[in-house]
Amino acid sequence: MAVTMKDVAEHAGVSLPTVSRVINDTSYVNAETRAKVLAAIEELQYVPNQMAASLRSNNTKTLALLVPDIASSFWTTVLRGVEDEAMARGYHVFLGNTDDDPAKEARYIDGLVRRRIDGLLIAPTAKSVPLLRRLRQQGMGCVVVHRPVSGLEIDTVRSDAYASAVILTQHLLAAGCRRIAFIGGEIEQGRLRAYRETLAAAGQVLDPALVRIGPLSEQVGEQLVNTVLARNPPPDAIFIGNNRLATGALHALGRANAQRSEPIAIAAFYDSAALSVYAPPMIAAIQPAYEIGRYSTRRLFDRLANKPVDGHEIILSNRIMIVSGAHTPSLEPAAG
Amino acid sequence: MAVTMKDVAEHAGVSLPTVSRVINDTSYVNAETRAKVLAAIEELQYVPNQMAASLRSNNTKTLALLVPDIASSFWTTVLRGVEDEAMARGYHVFLGNTDDDPAKEARYIDGLVRRRIDGLLIAPTAKSVPLLRRLRQQGMGCVVVHRPVSGLEIDTVRSDAYASAVILTQHLLAAGCRRIAFIGGEIEQGRLRAYRETLAAAGQVLDPALVRIGPLSEQVGEQLVNTVLARNPPPDAIFIGNNRLATGALHALGRANAQRSEPIAIAAFYDSAALSVYAPPMIAAIQPAYEIGRYSTRRLFDRLANKPVDGHEIILSNRIMIVSGAHTPSLEPAAG
DNA sequence: AGCCCTCGAGAAATCGTTAACATAGTTTCG
DNA sequence: CGAAACTATGTTAACGATTTCTCGAGGGCT
Structure with missing residues (x-):
């Protein structure tokens, strides 16, 4: 049915492995022979x-994210x-969407x-540790992306959310805010911890009603803010822990602030695309998503090649950005 | 290295093809034998x-979108x-992002x-016709998703953008708008044509400066509106041709309308998630994205199975929705 | 008794590549 | 000069499944 390497070999008048060698550039091939083979490939499509x-060969040239x-x-x-890094090496990427399920x-x-x-490359759910352990046992190269994993030594590439969350909280405190609400996702406990610990370190007591956790979606974000x-009394600032x-x-918040004389201050983990x-106006922690993808992939390739x-x-560190009054975001970095 | 079917067969004390038969349920297998094989599979992981x-077997159980x-x-x-439909049949889906390049x-x-x-399954670029033709020649099952293709008879699943665009334009006209701007994407010519033809049918002359085409991104959407x-004189309505x-x-538009007494009317191709x-407030055409995915996939499977x-x-038809003053969108359908 | 179907399972061929091994001519170098 | 190293190609054996063929036992028909 389909054209095979054998057909190409016959057409070019060479042996089958020679075709393979031309295609994969895996051994010496005479320039003339190579040309004949390439011509045959072209002709037979x-x-x-x-x-x-x-x-x-026991490799698929395929990764998954x-x-x-x-x-x-x-x-x-x-x-x-991930794709940029993988395609540059001739690999393809399988994308899967888990919904954290x-x-x-x-x-x-x-x-x-x-x-x-x-x-x-995987952003595991909260319950994935046994699964990861098994995968590694089976010898599958694995890199955890953007989420810390506890109880397992495994390659991880992420940004320092904790440190950024501390900076954001401190910024709100320095601006004089005293009732800082927090909304965030189940999985991102580090940010909540940073918020709690920074408030505590500043001697602030926090109103538990101002901390709201929910699934990660736009609608929930809106609901949590309204809650x-x-x-x-209402909060004077809100820390949003997820983009x-x-x-x-x-x-x-935009609608709420439009009707106030004293606007509610905002700190958020946000996104350069969304930005x-x-x-x-707010202070935002922008996570280096593209770089996280690239570094994860590089690390994965390093492991696959058994590089030390x-x-x-x-x-990686987040970019802290202060967005001032104008709509167009200012590009002045406030910290590393 | 890895466990193979042969290992399973030996472990279960049966021949190799029998294991294959158990796994693929492809021929008669005694219940006891099956149990032995399944146990071996479990034990050897x-x-x-x-x-x-x-x-x-000459099939990969894999589709691509x-x-x-x-x-x-x-x-x-x-x-x-696509995934729901494919996974239900034991297929996996490769996702690729072309950026229309x-x-x-x-x-x-x-x-x-x-x-x-x-x-x-493919949403082809404007220049993909020869490529599609070649793919089909090679016998690859293909379904074009959401975009009409001219000059080639190929399975296509899409919504009737033209008809919806007519309804949207008529709605604006009926509301008394007389300077209706249009912004849209290069590839979606049908919507622009519908807008033009509906205006012409109503005896309206259109100001060419009010028609703006650009690449599909949020930023561009904003720029085109500002333009x-x-x-x-400014337009009294805007037709947005892409979600x-x-x-x-x-x-x-929200910012602009906030500063006007007479708001600019809006018609848009929008999205239920974004909604x-x-x-x-606006009139929106909501495209049945999920259904488009499912129907495309079904059609593809039908072709693969050589079903007539x-x-x-x-x-498929879009849902026309009138969003009234409140933020929460009304769910009253205005037309089919 | 003879025939055909259902049920069950093994032997061997096969899919299209790459890896391992073999073979030789030609350089290079101590 | 002879051993090693490089260049260039062919032969053969995997890789791990599925498919086809074959064989048999048992049951229900004529």
């Missing part, structure tokens, strides 16, 4: 069968970083293992 | 090698539809053909 190659939320610009930006995650991973992908705003929540939360769409690497955690 | 299976913009909630929703598209497709995917608003543009455009984040299908175009 031959496309190599990756299945057969993978079966024999499992993200919790494909609709988040953070994750799509990570994907871009362990069952979905498991289903994906089963399919990926069946397909013998070479390596996995904390309804508290009496997806932020998109909804900022709109709610260019909507950016009210030092440490199993790569921590 | 065997995971089938899809490469080997695909090589022999190539979208122009992964950051658009429209396309991620399409993906959900023919070169990127070609690179992806090469990788997919190498990997011998069973079928392709047409700067026109003197991605709409996200940016609506914010710009729940931000929805000013009638026609090569499936056209």
Whole structure:
């Protein structure tokens, strides 16, 4: 049916492995022979069968990235970083969307293992540790993206959310805010901890009603803001711990602030893509999504090549940005 | 190294093909034998090698979806539809992001053909017709998603953008608008045509300066709105022809309308996900993204199974929605 | 008794590549 | 000058599954 390497070999008048050598550039081939083979490939419109190659050579030239939320610009930006790095090496990337659901995650991973992908980049759910452990036992190259994993020494690439959260909280305190609400996601405990500890260090007592955790979506962001705003007395600042929540939360806050003389101060984990769409005055921590994607992938390739690497955690720093009154976000970095 | 079917067979005391029969449920197997085999699989933690299976059986149980913009909630929703339909049949989906760049598209497709995917769902760029033609020649199952293709009879699943655009334009006209601006994307000519023809049919002359085409991003949406608003006299309505543009455009319009006594009327191709984040008063055409994904995939499977299908175009209708003053969008459908 | 179907399972061929090994002519170098 | 090293190609054996063929036992028909 389809054109195979054998056909190409016959057409070019050479042996089959020679064709393979030309294609993969894997051994010496005479320039004339190479030309003949390339001509035959062109003429027959031959496309190599990756299945057969993978079966024999034991690698698929394929990675996978499992993200919790494909609709988040953070994750799509990570994907871009991963793809750029992978494609440059001739690899393809399988993208999977887990919705932070362990069952979905498991289903994906089963399919990926069946397909013998070479390596996995994953933002694991809270319950994925045993799964990760098993994967590593099976010898699958794994890098955890953007989320710290406890109880398992595994390569991780993330930004230092804790440190940024401290800076953001301190900034609000320095601005004189005394009732700082927090909204965030279940999985991002580090940011909540940073907020709590920074308030405590400053001798502030926090109103538990001002801390709201919820699933990561725009709608929830909006709801959580409305919930904390309804508290009496209302907060004088809000810390938004997640970029997806932020998109909804900022709109709610925009409407609320429009009707106040004294606006509610805002600190948020936000996103450079989202920033260019909507950016009210606030202090924001912008996570280096693209770089996280690239570094994760590089680390994965290093592992696959058995290169020695030092440490199993790569921590990138967020960009702290102060957005002033104008809509167009100022580009002055406030800290590293 | 890894556990193979042979190992399972030996462990279970049966022959290798029997294991295959148990796994694929492809022939009679005694209940006891089956139990033994399943136990062996469990014990050895065997995971089938899809490469080997695909090589022999000539199918990969893998589809691919190539979208122009992964950051658009429209396309991620399409993906959900595709995945639900595919996973239910034991297929996996390769997602690729082309950015509407023919070169990127070609690179992806090469990788997919190498990997011998069973079928392709694609939102082609404006220049993809020859590529599609070649793919079909090679026998690759193809379904075009959401975009009409001219000069080629190929399965297509899309919504009737033209009809909706007519309704939206008529609605603006009926509301008394006389200077209706249009912003949209290069690729979506049908909507622009509908707008032009409806205006012409109503005897309206259109100011060419009020028609702006640009690449599909939030920022551009915002810019295009600002451009047409700067026109003197300004438009009294804006037709936004794309959901991605709409996200940016609506914010710009929101700010503009806040400072006017007579607000600018809005008609937009929008998105149910985006709608729940931000929805000013307007008339919107909501495209059935999830259904588009599902129907495309079903059609693809029908083709792969050589089922007879009638026609090569499936056209779904958009939901026309009138969002009234309140932020929470009304759910009253205005037309089919 | 003879025939055909259902049920069950093994032997061997096969899918399209790459890896390992073999073979030789030609340089290079101590 | 002879051993090693490089260049260039062919032969053969995997890789890990599925498919086809074959064989048999048992049951229900004519």
